[in-house]
Amino acid sequence: MTFFWILWAFDAIIALIIFYFFFIGLADGTVSSFNAGLWFFILAAVGVIMIGSYWLQTHQYGLWAKVLLSVLAIPGALYGLFILLILITNPRWN
Incomplete structure (x- = not known):
């Protein structure tokens, strides 16, 4: 039960990051009708994962x-x- 909530909290953080990029994209115009279908699929998949996993947990x-x-x-x-590896090692990309 505890492992489920740890995974769920980690996925909730990832979902918040995805929603953050979506709303930033709406504000600056990079989310447009050209890629709206892709964004809809991404947001729907995140919603299905979050809500579906909770539903599965509550139904044993x-x-x-x-x-x-x-x-x-x-x-x-x-x-x-x-x-984290990039931040720690500080690689040269050239």
């Missing part, structure tokens, strides 16, 4: 809820480790 499908949360948590954690 804890393992499947954790698997669904891992769909967003694993790439998010790997990207976070990549950014």
